[in-house]
Amino acid sequence: MMTRTARKLCGTAVVALLLVHSGRTLPAQEPPSRYTPFDVESGRNLYQGNCSFCHGPEGDGVPGVNFAGGRFRRGSTDDQLLRTVLGGIPGTAMPPSSFSESQAGTIVAYLRSLAQSAAPSVPLGDAARGQLIVEGKGRCLTCHSVNGTGSRVGPNLTEIGATRRAVELQRSLTDPNAEIRADNRTVRVVMQDGTTLTGRLLNQDTFTLQLLDEHERLLSIEKSAARTYRVLGESPMPSYREALSGSELADVLAYLVTLKGRPK
């Protein structure tokens, strides 16, 4: 795991990527087949762990630059972007990165995906009211945790505002099945005796599954002991499209985007 300092350094590197050279706007639409969801997700993980502290989850953390809007200051081709991610920009705050070329390539894939999915503006309400909903009516902490409070079954939200775009959070709240990341896949196992186990997939091999079940138990299951097992295509998270009003959703979003990590 990278230290926070290292992450900031890397993030700074990507900031510099955007600061130096003349402005350029990418085409609004890129051919959709160049990168696969796997590339994009790998790149997103790297971006969010290393770059978003400076660039922001929206890719607009640097003045004059907006990844989601397709505004880059350097490079128009994937290759130029990749070289900038790898080599940094001498004389600026952006040092060379320690990414492999392959890793840098996935970051480019993610930046391209951001440009393809320019986010509509997301309404943000009152963060304090949002926190009350998360901890109360929304019952979010029955699955998620914030700063150590809540459940570990679902994704930890403590840094969610630093790593996820508001539009992504909005989509997760209203349409949780739209995108399920590999780290958040749910597996359902029906054992030979009919017992059903559901949990987050942690690891797998040809013969076994490792999961964190809904009771926060770490389980390792022999596939041969299961009648069936299936990685679910749907999220266990309910949609809040109807459960919350529009203003309540805006409040929750306003709260989530403030979650940038544990207070030091």
Add this chain to the structure above:
Amino acid sequence: MTPRRSPDVPWHRWERRLRVLVLAAVPVCAASVMHGQVLFERIARSAEEPQNWLTYSGGLMGQRFSRLAAVTPTNVKNLELQWVFQSRSLEKFEATPLVVNGTMYTVQPPNDVVALDASTGRVFWVYQYAPSPLARPCCGRVNRGLAILGDSLFMATIDGHVIALDAKNGGLVWNAVLAKPEAGYSFTVAPLVINDVVIVGVAGAEYGVRGFLSALDARTGQERWRFFTIAGEGDPGRTSWAGDSWKTGGGSVWVTGSYDADLNLTYWGIGNPGPDWNGDERQGDNLYTDSVVALDARTGALKWYFQFTPHDVFDYDSVQVPVLADITWRGRPRKVLLLANRNGFFYVLDRTTGEFLLGKPFVKTTWTTGLDEKGRPMKVLELGADGTLAFPGVQGGTNWFSPSYSPGTGLFYIPSWVDTYATFTKRPVEYREGQRFTGALPAMSVRLLTPGPLVNRRLPEEGHGAIQAFDPETGDKKWEFAMTDVTDSGVLTTASGLLFSGGREGYFFALDARTGALLWKASLGGQVSNGPITYAVGGRQFVAVVGGNALFSYALRQ
């Protein structure tokens, strides 16, 4: 030569015949143990002494097949661990051991030779080699094993040397310097002995070397012949390179070839052109990269070649072991060469002439629309400055890890990467001696092999590994054993109808070679990244494989 199973002989009778053959061979083998020396005649007939493992692939035909049959589909469940050898290196442990008369020889990465008791794992001696700090192998400081002739062991090193050691005590016999490590040349291949020469191939295409195969006098280390894998001046293939691009054309050889004594031809798979992912400056087919070449073993003269991926921009090395088999082809006996290529196609060639007989994809392939009647790819994807998605990925549908051909089942077994892909981006690249000369490493759907435990949450459609069995005559897949993660393990088959292999998940397992059914498995706690072997000591059969940084040897419970 290994026996062929007549299709009208039932398997159980064939198995019984083989057991009789093995038992009959034991006194003969015992006699050869007495004098100990590994004469080339023994290597050429290695199938007749299956208690030993005398070459990288177990025999000159490259089949990684053993006549040992004490471990059977019925009793394989009784295999238990006998000993473990812990390597002192954390580098990838890719060496296939040799076993000679109860002594095992292997290479602890990068270039330490170890002799140990094959029945207990106790070490006799270690020869420590300190490679030059100028060595820069592209993809790990690895070594794939040794060769033996007489009382000498041969190892090629990552800093461009080939050395001979006394097999009794590890003493240095000779040390030949063949290539400059500072220019990117390195050896990772296990040498192949043919008659009285030691053949090695050089790696370094990722640094723009001009690849070659070299045959050295086994007694002195003097070079007898050299074959350049990149066609230069005076070679008819020279016109397949634009301008001077041949001078930095790559063409590494990093996996051991095979040999047909009747034809006196040695077959080697040749690696990718340089630079890997940008072909702009090397217009043309770029011979003999991504080819298999058939060379006169005495002179090194090229008899024929077959190029699988002309003008490759995907890094589809063709270094896979060229497996030789004598099969029935269209109703008549035929000497063929089987090669499951990194480009995702399985090929059958006539090994006398190089004629293309069959080529079929064994995994998803999108880099080409298919092969024409001569086996040449038809329309091929072009790379640009923006990414191009292609199946199979840069690691290929298979790679360096050994396939196997079983004369018993008549099937060819491929350790495969199924549904893996990569995004290739063309990037300007300039040659500087000793510097990387590749272009942009593609974004991959599956990671390169790295030490340590891996977490895998991929869905099957996002890429996985498999052992696949193919009928060479039809190219039809007979069965597939799917794994959740990919594999870097070779395959071993035995006369009793067993198949041994492993994978990144750290399992070492045995399958029924006829059906693919899982018969036994053991968790080694580390990724399997070499090819299993089998041998016998005192009549007891062992099966050995590397998992992580250790070598494990199994035998039936006594």
